Each structure stands twice: as structure tokens, then as C-alpha cells.
Amino acid sequence: MSFLSPDSLSSNVRAAITYQDLVPGQALFQQGDPTAAMFGVESGRVRLSRNTSEGKLVTFQVIRAGESFAEAALFSETYTSDAIAEIQSRVAIYPKQLLVTAFRENPDLTEDFVVQLVRSIQVLQSRLELRDVRSAHQRVLQYLRIIAEPNDTNLVIFDRPLKDVANDLGLTPETLSRALGRLEHEGVISRAKRQIRLHDSAVA
Numbered sequence: 447m448s449f450l451s452p453d454s455l456s457s458n459v460r461a462a463i464t465y466q467d468l469v470p471g472q473a474l475f476q477q478g479d480p481t482a483a484m485f486g487v488e489s490g491r492v493r494l495s496r497n498t499s500e501g502k503l504v505t506f507q508v509i510r511a512g513e514s515f516a517e518a519a520l521f522s523e524t525y526t527s528d529a530i531a532e533i534q535s536r537v538a539i540y541p542k543q544l545l546v547t548a549f550r551e552n553p554d555l556t557e558d559f560v561v562q563l564v565r566s567i568q569v570l571q572s573r574l575e576l577r578d579v580r581s582a583h584q585r586v587l588q589y590l591r592i593i594a595e596p597n598d599t600n601l602v603i604f605d606r607p608l609k610d611v612a613n614d615l616g617l618t619p620e621t622l623s624r625a626l627g628r629l630e631h632e633g634v635i636s637r638a639k640r641q642i643r644l645h646d647s648a649v650a
Contacts (some may be wrong), residue, residue, distance in 0.1 A: 450486050450514050450540060454555055459548050464539045468492070468531035476528045481519035483539045487511050490535025491605070496527040505614045506570055508532070508606065517563050520546055532606065577616050583625040585615055587634065590644060602642040 452460055465488065468474060474485065477496050485492075487509050494515060495505040506527060509515045519525060520542055549556045572592050579585040589611075595601045604611065612622040626642075629635045636643045 450538075454552075454558065456548055456552070459540070459544050462541050462544050466537050466539060468535045468537065470531055470533050472531050474529040474531065474537060475516075475525045477525060479525050481516075481522055481525055481542060483542050484514060484516040484519050484545065485529070485540065486514040486538040488536040488538055490537075491532045492535055492537065493530050493532050493610075494527045495530065503613070505610075506573070507566070508614075510605075514562070517559070517566065520549075532610070573614075582617055582621050583628045585617070586622060586625040587629060589615055590635070590642060594644060600644045600646075602644065604640045604642070 466474065468490070474492065489511050491511075492509045492515065493505055494507045494509065495503055497503055507515070516525065516529065549559060569592070572588075576585050576588055576592075579588060590602050591599075593602055595603065608622060609619045612619045615622065617625070626635070626637065630637055634645060636645070
């Protein structure tokens with residue numbers, strides 16, 4: 447699981463890892479809770495979101511199996527978002543203080559952590575920039591580019607309800623549907639069930 451693979455961790459850290467099963471809609475932690483650990487998704491899907499001062503729910507990231515999250519918890523007193531299981535999920539829990547100590551003792555682990563943190567920031571920045579794209583179909587196209595499969599940048603697999611995707615984009619489900627229809631009509635994408643194929647002109 448990224449830099450948290452067992453081979454990269456000391457025996458005392460590995461021995462301290464615990465696991466928690468979450469049902470859909472269950473909170474792992476909430477914004478403002480004291481930080482005690484960072485986490486990795488073993489299976490399922492966890493959404494990181496928070497409510498704005500206007501009461502609007504904003505999703506920052508959706509964490510899938512093999513990915514870690516709450517890295518900032520290692521250096522802050524409270525969690526800055528809610529972590530909610532979207533589906534049945536299992537998470538690994540890495541105690542905060544043991545990881546901080548491991549970073550001090552293992553420069554290679556620290557370097558891997560920084561690399562992952564930078565990547566997470568870049569993804570978050572790209573997602574936040576989407577809301578500045580006024581055209582709905584261009585916003586959707588940019589989103590598809592961001593979430594395309596790592597091993598096939600022309601392929602997008604929707605593993606979440608479209609209403610959740612629409613909410614992430616600040617669109618209504620109807621607007622998202624129309625935007626996808628327009629992109630398909632223009633030959634920018636093709637759709638088959640929950641898969642979308644981006645054509646060369648879309649990923650250039």
C-alpha cells in the first residue's frame with residue numbers, strides 16, 4: 447500500500463497496525479476529531495469531505511483500495527475533514543506516533559512519504575481547479591482526464607453513483623448527464639455501461 451507496504455515498515459510498526467470494518471455511510475473520523483493515526487484502504491472506498499461555512503458538502507478525495515489517507519494527521523492536532531465509507535470497507539490503522547518515529551529513523555521512508563504527499567496535493571489541486579471551469583462539458587472532460595486509469599489513460603471506470611460524481615463537480619446529475627451526452631455526440635468519448643473511453647483528441 448504505497449509507502450506503507452509491510453516491507454518498508456519496522457517490525458514494531460507492523461505489530462501495531464489494527465483494522466476496522468466500516469459499513470456504508472459510517473464515519474471513520476470527523477472534522478475536528480483529535481488525530482491518532484493515518485489510514486490505508488484495504489478494500490472498499492472512503493470519501494474525504496467537509497462542510498463549508500455555507501453548509502455545502504465538498505468532497506476533496508475518494509480513497510480506494512491500495513491507497514492511504516490522512517497523512518496530514520501526523521503533523522496536526524485534529525482531522526480537517528470527515529472520512530466516510532461509501533461502500534463496505536476495511537481500513538488499516540497506523541498509529542501516529544509510531545509512524546512519526548519511523549520517519550525520524552528511516553530517511554528512505556520519509557522520502558517516499560514526501561513523494562506521496564506531493565502527489566496527493568497535486569491531485570487535490572487539480573480537483574479544486576475543476577470548479578473554476580465554467581463550461582459543464584469542459585469541466586466533466588477535465589475530470590475524466592484526472593480519474594482515468596493509471597495504466598490506460600484513455601479509460602475511465604465509474605465505480606461510484608453518478609449523483610456522487612455530479613456533486614463532486616458542483617453539478618446536478620441532469621447537467622452531468624447532458625455534458626456526457628454532448629461529449630459523446632462530439633466524438634470526444636464513447637460509453638459502454640460504466641466505462642468511458644477517451645479518444646485521442648480528448649487526452650492530448
